[in-house]
Amino acid sequence: MRKTLKSGLQVKPRGRCVDSLCPEYATVVVTFQSRYSTAPENPVGYCARHVEKRFVDDETYRQRDNAGAVTGRHVFPRSSYEIREPNEVESAELAWERGAEGRWKAEGRIGEYRRIVELHAAADVDGVFVDGWTAGACVALHDSLSERNRVRWLAMPTAEQCHVAIQLTMGGK
């Protein structure tokens, strides 16, 4: 699940490498250089290990092709990509993304809901299993409430919080 940052850089949530299931931070920016299109491609963040593994020289790429290996999904010809360090803006964005876990923890309950939404991963919140859709309703409601109502809503038990959030943001569906 990729996330597009304001600069256009795509990474996994929390600033992670886009390679599937890779837990490493993205530290290298890779951009496809299209010869035929003038529309700029989104740069993508990888960890250094996956850049080495996925982006091979043309000779290696051809050999794998000839050997009948399925190249498309796992290996890419390095010459078709720009591979570089993150620029200043991207570095700042990546640092912010890496701090997400700490911010969620510091926020308490609403941070737990934000985490579920951002990671698209249902989780147990005080004994209640909360899915992404419900957590999204909680975040939307929380962020739209006045300070006073927000305190009241946050004081509710999890199940009630979720119920109220769905009622008020989705009309009870």
Ligand SMILES: [Zn+2]
């Ligand atoms: Zn990686």
